[in-house]
Amino acid sequence: MEEKMEPVSRREGIALLAGFALAAAHQYLFYGNGFGVSVPIFVILFYLYIYVFAKGRLRRPITWFDWLAFAAVLLLSMTFVLFANPLFFALNLLALPCLILLHTTYLLDSERRSWSDPRLIIGALDHLIPQCLRHFGTVFALAGSLTFRKLEEGRRKMLGKVLIGLAFSMPLLMIVISLLSSADGRFDRILTAIPDWLSRHITWEDGLFRLIWIILLGILLFGYLWGFVNPWRYEPQTGANGGNGVPPGGGVDEKIDIRFDPVITATVLISVNIVYLAFVSLQFTYLFGAWRGVLPEGSTYAEYARSGFLELVAVTAINFAILIGTLVFGGEAGTLLRRLNRAMLYILVVCSCIMLVSAYTRLVLYEQAYGYTYIRFLVHAFMIFLGVLLLCAGLRIRYEAVPLGKCFIVIGLVAYVAVNYANMDRFIAAKNIEHYADEGRIDSSYLTGLSADALPMLLSFSREHAPDLNRELRERWQHLRVDDRGWPGFNAAKHRALQALKQK
Template identity: 50%
Template structure:
């Protein structure tokens, strides 16, 4: 473990005070308010707090650090730009997790690799043991020096009490005179009791606890990076980074016991599984393309045909990936002809998986054309594409042993998630349903009206062109809206534009 640099207590008090101020800002921005522009503002403040006070631990930024940081900032901006309910909730979990992992990578004494499982362990270490042990540090910082200044503080408090006692009668006289002289001032004084009565005692306690706990948590996190206690444990040579850095693994001794990644065992598994998959794929080809012409398997409806594709997808995800990743470990141990056999079987496995994935994708597309487009169906489509890319990367890794598979998965996963936030899911769903209406004349107006504020311009334009086909739903949506949010931290561009567009639309007579 590298030498620790423990800062002076004075600097620690500054960090604690800054954490307290940042907690006050957080309480102001988020208490009883929807996240909006407040989210990216606080994200920037939090990064400034962490990177400045723990700068002694800061690692040099590399290309992935910038990609990571940019992804976090783009995701935080979604609370300003969009109003999709799915990502609105999911990002509550994803963004803090990405921030914690990024902070750990940039500041942890363990300096974990961004592509290893060790990063997760280090992040959990800094979130809990490193953080919590410095809550006591914060208490010690507040208590330190009290003994020397006890007498002086007593004298100061005594003087304050005397001053208040003298001020009380003077304040009564002065306020009475001022309230008589100025009616506005009198109204202000009269409104004070109502203001204090409107403040809930329980709410006040909750706000104070919010600030105290959050300030302790942020101080503990920052000071846990600055003053770390080593919890590092040595991982085995064939640990979780085996797929990422296969070259550094030591060869297994000839006397090693039989494991599940034994090449012979893996070859047997692949042979058995591929026989079943090839049979399944051959059956798929008999009607994979025929379904588009109205040819379906016997006793099968459109819904049954599409729903069965999801079970295929689950099988590909849960079984094939497990076998594929496990087999990649076995390839390292195999040699000669056996290694080439395993590689061939893995290519067959990937190929069969891609065919099944395409089958499931086409079934869902057919289902959407018959029954419409929804959030869940769109997300399943996106997941199928993502899974197909993962399979392609795994296929590259079969023969190229040095290919950084885990790193590519992490980069692909991060970029894909950011893309899903910005791709405009609601707009795509609305456009697809509108196109379906133009072809079939079938439209689920109620579902379209339940889409997020992001899609309102398209819905208004469609209703105008179709002579008010959505006017009733849009009118109900406008009526259900509350008054414009007056708390600027909750400002959201999509919701602001939605309300303005709806008001302008109905002021002009709508589509009638």
């Protein structure tokens, strides 16, 4: 392929300098400070940088999804300020940059793809690596154009005279400063304090590392920006036979359309539905009767709650895959066969929902017996999420115009942000405290491992009811008292935890 790029304009210089300024802000916010309020500040600065220099590339008009994605980015960035859960901290370190990459590609890419188009991922990767790296040459071209060698003859001579004047003034300044320092002790202390402050805060190795950080990140930020402003365009090569790129065989690649035969689909659906209907009808009495004490013969509550839970969730996920595969890849069929398949899909959705509710019930029973943990909370969230997707797929059976892909993207984005803001640690702590009130026992070893989000509640509870837990919590979080991170690393959850630790 041949690659063409528009001529370099004078506007790049300002964008490059702004990129270095943004990189300088990045190293100031994050170097030695960790992640906290620094994250949303940098995200806002990054979007401002993109908007100022690439606003001409923004797709018009701005839609509701653009604002939804931007709100999701801001809300996820704020989780580094508001919460301290280590699991979501790690997930968001990956999810936030990926979401920003996809969002900016959707807004600025010249292809103007739909936000539900899977090729948007390919476009994002293209801008992240090839488009960004190809503009490294633009950076070096700009660096050459900004040197004094490109200045006019008169300005070059003036710059030379200034440098000569500075060279002559250096020994004179050393003598004058030495005399003034001897004459006034306060002046001498001020001058001495400057290198002392620098040596305490920035060492030679530290300063070099910061400089390299700024240069490399500034180049990358500019390259990423300019990949949208002035993208490299691909043009098809002519074929070896002198044609326009058509393969020698003479055929043009056709889009492969995968469709399931409706008769095969009906057979599969009828087979699995017979099994599911038999399962539901035979066990319906105790699928939902556990609350009233109706259990399988010889089973305790704990055994019932534990048995079959994962299997039910797995079967529901398989049913969901069958449902989506049939809706997306189902072939054309006659009226009778189409109605039959639709009825089978409805039965599949109903049976899946029954199994999902059964699994949910078993998990609730298990939590009432053994308490609440991260895994159990996340499984709860996943089952609710899967249930919403099933309902959405059920609507798609009735209304073919329902865009499944777009619905799933929006639901997934909203669900991920919601589970971040559910404050999982605090919820688990509250439920385990309720469990203590009912059962009289609490898992101290697990609760001490929760994040700072739950610490104020646990300290308040343990002061009166669990002195051993209170002591363990204070030992576990003693390091918060000596945390010397700067203001960019401020985290509201850890601040509240520190204030709780100070209370006796």
